[in-house]
């Protein structure tokens with residue numbers, strides 16, 4: 396059940412511990428993707444005009460079922476950055492309006508908010524969330540202390556990129572709704588990584604990537620918008636769905652789904668990725684990978700003597716863990732040494748001017764991969 400390495404296309408010569416950056420797709424799902432691309436090339440008109448509309452609707456329905464939301468409220472986007480750009484450009488931000496976020500957000504999103512704030516005079520406020528995090532109640536109070544009468548929007552990651560922490564977004568979205576504040580959740584890392592029920596989270600806007608932990612081909616992500624929020628969302632790219640000659644049942648879908656001629660094979664392959672995980676008992680894969688992430692955290696912290704960034708519980712991290720590195724570490728040199736000397740692909744980065752390492756475990760990883768990492772770090776960090 397756990398010997399899934401051969402199911403993936405990852406280069407055998409590399410010990411791949413960075414699923415978090417771009418994901419990895421199983422052979423079977425990739426074959427589905429390429430079959431769709433071949434159909435497109437063999438008879439573009441037949442495929443795009445006659446087959447794709449139904450295939451896309453089915454792919455949307457299967458994704459919606461997986462996320463526990465209505466299919467009319469979820470639409471495919473190529474990546475979360477594009478989805479969030481669409482949303483942010485539609486907010487009627489005024490001088491002095493505030494967007495409350497954290498200092499754990501993904502850099503492309505920070506840039507998107509700063510760009511819009513520069514144009515509108517609104518303020519992007521990144522509430523510092525210090526490490527180690529302790530418990531959800533304290534986290535929520537800490538974050539909420541950043542709310543002011545000018546807060547119009549909350550923007551927060553479900554699982555953070557630099558620190559790989561799971562944030563308690565459900566409680567925050569509920570509180571935002573009670574306070575009349577728009578909630579936008581960046582769930583790029585959540586689908587396929589942790590149990591996900593968007594219906595119960597209740598965000599106004601939630602974006603997620605399917606090509607990361609759900610293991611779909613690259614270029615498959617989604618945006619879910621609560622029906623109350625959909626009317627403010629004009630299309631980022633105006634195409635045939637605007638003033639549609641054949642309107643569907645949802646204007647939201649008409650506006651955002653069709654963005655001109657493009658390769659939709661990644662979207663169409665998402666049901667195959669969902670099926671793959673279901674067939675391979677992903678609940679058990681997630682548990683096994685979480686256990687490897689725990690061991691990696693403990694092992695690296697005992698080499699460095701540094702403190703963990705969160706309590707040791709699946710409440711705070713899943714298949715990825717971030718650890719502190721000694722302050723004197725050059726994160727870029729370390730990454731290159733691990734790759735060139737040990738064939739280890741692992742993310743090292745700076746966050747708040749300090750060096751960190753983020754290790755990801757996926758179905759194709761083995762205990763032996765972790766052992767190679769720890770042996771290598773024992774040499775290069777001491």
Ligand SMILES: Cc1ncc(COP(=O)(O)O)c(C=O)c1O
Nearest residue numbers: 474475476501552555556581583
């Ligand atoms: C928290 C977070 N948000 C969003 C993204 C999406 O990035 P992109 O749109 O560049 O694929 C990532 C990618 O790593 C991420 O970690």
